[in-house]
Amino acid sequence: MSAADEGPRGPVVIVGGGLAAATAAGTLREEGFAGPLVLLSAEQHLPYERPPLSKSYLAGDSAFEDAFVHPKEFYDSHDVTLRLGAPATGIDLDAHAVTVGDDRIGYARLLLATGSSARRLPLADDSGAGVAYLRTVEDSDRIKAALRPGRRVVILGGGWIGLEVAATARTAGCEVVVVEPLAQPLLRVLGPTLGGTFAALHRHHGVDVRTTTNVTAIERRPDDDAGTGAGPDHDTPAAVHLDDGTTLVADLLLVGIGASPNVELARNAGLTVEDGVLADARLRTSHPDVFVAGDLANALHPKLGRRLRVEHWDNAKGQGATAARNMLGHQEDYDRLPYFFTDQYDLGMEYVGHVGAGGYDELVVRGDPEEGVFTAFWVAGGRVLAAMHANDWDAADPIRAIVEAGASGQVDDGGVDLAALRDSRIPLDQLVT
Numbered sequence: 001m002s003a004a005d006e007g008p009r010g011p012v013v014i015v016g017g018g019l020a021a022a023t024a025a026g027t028l029r030e031e032g033f034a035g036p037l038v039l040l041s042a043e044q045h046l047p048y049e050r051p052p053l054s055k056s057y058l059a060g061d062s063a064f065e066d067a068f069v070h071p072k073e074f075y076d077s078h079d080v081t082l083r084l085g086a087p088a089t090g091i092d093l094d095a096h097a098v099t100v101g102d103d104r105i106g107y108a109r110l111l112l113a114t115g116s117s118a119r120r121l122p123l124a125d126d127s128g129a130g131v132a133y134l135r136t137v138e139d140s141d142r143i144k145a146a147l148r149p150g151r152r153v154v155i156l157g158g159g160w161i162g163l164e165v166a167a168t169a170r171t172a173g174c175e176v177v178v179v180e181p182l183a184q185p186l187l188r189v190l191g192p193t194l195g196g197t198f199a200a201l202h203r204h205h206g207v208d209v210r211t212t213t214n215v216t217a218i219e220r221r222p223d224d225d226a227g228t229g230a231g232p233d234h235d236t237p238a239a240v241h242l243d244d245g246t247t248l249v250a251d252l253l254l255v256g257i258g259a260s261p262n263v264e265l266a267r268n269a270g271l272t273v274e275d276g277v278l279a280d281a282r283l284r285t286s287h288p289d290v291f292v293a294g295d296l297a298n299a300l301h302p303k304l305g306r307r308l309r310v311e312h313w314d315n316a317k318g319q320g321a322t323a324a325r326n327m328l329g330h331q332e333d334y335d336r337l338p339y340f341f342t343d344q345y346d347l348g349m350e351y352v353g354h355v356g357a358g359g360y361d362e363l364v365v366r367g368d369p370e371e372g373v374f375t376a377f378w379v380a381g382g383r384v385l386a387a388m389h390a391n392d393w394d395a396a397d398p399i400r401a402i403v404e405a406g407a408s409g410q411v412d413d414g415g416v417d418l419a420a421l422r423d424s425r426i427p428l429d430q431l432v433t
């Protein structure tokens with residue numbers, strides 16, 4: 001339940017130019033906030049969504065404008081002062097002011113939504129070879145320019161971004177190798193069985209997936225750049241030496257080893273930072289007038305009973321909206337379970353829930369992963385912690401309901417009937433009422 005009890009008596013400033021920030025700006029106006037509203041973004045572009053950068057936009061199948069959170073007219077018509085290419089450089093919590101270059105902008109309430117950045121691999125950065133990371137539209141444009149038939153693409157890291165780029169590059173006709181140190185790609189998120197399903201999917205499409213393999217050295221190959229057609233900073237070929245004794249030559253070397261939250265501004269201001277900016281369930285930080293949303297937020301999740309930082313589209317959108325309402329004085333917990341999606345080749349999947357550090361003791365699979373249409377449920381202590389479907393779109397709502405039941409302790413405090421869950425003949429939508 002939420003109720004507006006006290007709104008800001010002055011400007012609201014939003015720092016960050018992504019989905020969380022732009023969603024918050026929209027929600028503030030929808031909810032009737034009529035005061036000055038400033039959005040500061042380090043990027044030069046209108047706030048945009050990033051999922052297409054590794055999928056349809058990278059493949060050349062969608063336009064950049066399609067990814068805008070709001071069209072340009074929105075900011076004008078809703079009286080949002082949008083300052084692009086204007087990174088906030090400091091926050092004075094006592095004075096309630098944000099510094100941008102030589103300007104100081106006062107606020108009554110502040111939202112931090114500075115997102116995250118691609119984690120760097122010094123071994124690659126220091127090699128002198130061209131190294132690509134993927135976070136921004138500029139990164140995606142540079143990678144896109146390199147994806148031509150026959151080009152050799154080496155991807156370090158079998159996480160979501162690495163695998164999505166592998167699928168797009170392979171579809172574009174590139175020779176693709178994915179190098180993953182663990183026993184399967186996506187091992188930490190999906191576990192060995194379904195990590196293996198994704199490895200098989202990529203191998204089926206001709207990707208060379210090397211698991212349990214580490215990079216030992218990376219060298220620039222200055223004599224091998226004929227025909228790459230792009231600038232030396234990005235497309236200088238690399239020789240990638242692996243601990244299986246082989247060497248891969250890469251026309252494009254992509255590092256996809258995760259992301260780190262952009263916490264510097266918050267930390268320097270004196271906010272409490274610990275793998276992101278710490279917040280309560282209402283997304284309020286250690287300062288009562290400062291809120292946080294999106295990849296940056298490490299917020300208490302009331303249903304899971306612990307803090308969680310989530311790097312997904314749905315979380316950025318949902319937290320942006322909740323933080324905006326709470327800045328207006330509502331008392332709304334952000335309790336939506338984590339959700340994400342991916343598209344690789346002809347496999348579309350959605351995942352809901354969260355498997356914590358304790359892991360799970362049973363994986364229930366319905367359908368046949370080899371056929372590419374299935375659902376899966378991660379169970380611990382008799383509860384369904386998380387679930388996914390692959391190409392089974394009718395299952396999207398039931399799997400969420402099942403995980404919600406597990407999280408809330410519905411049905412005799414244990415979630416769904418596991419015997420029924422294991423019995424594929426019983427439709428999923430009959431498992432929760």
Ligand SMILES: Cc1cc2nc3c(=O)[nH]c(=O)nc-3n(C[C@H](O)[C@H](O)[C@H](O)COP(=O)(O)OP(=O)(O)OC[C@H]3O[C@@H](n4cnc5c(N)ncnc54)[C@H](O)[C@@H]3O)c2cc1C
Nearest residue numbers: 016017018019020042050051088115294295311312313316
């Ligand atoms: C290539 C790619 C593909 C993805 N695909 C999926 C997917 O399929 N499914 C899914 O669920 N999620 C996906 N994600 C994750 C999802 O995009 C992120 O969770 C989401 O972008 C987080 O939004 P955000 O607004 O919190 O942060 P961000 O999108 O990181 O935006 C933060 C913004 O703040 C700006 N900023 C940083 N510091 C400052 C400062 N000091 N002052 C002003 N501005 C600042 C940054 O420049 C940036 O514009 C993908 C991410 C990437 C990179």
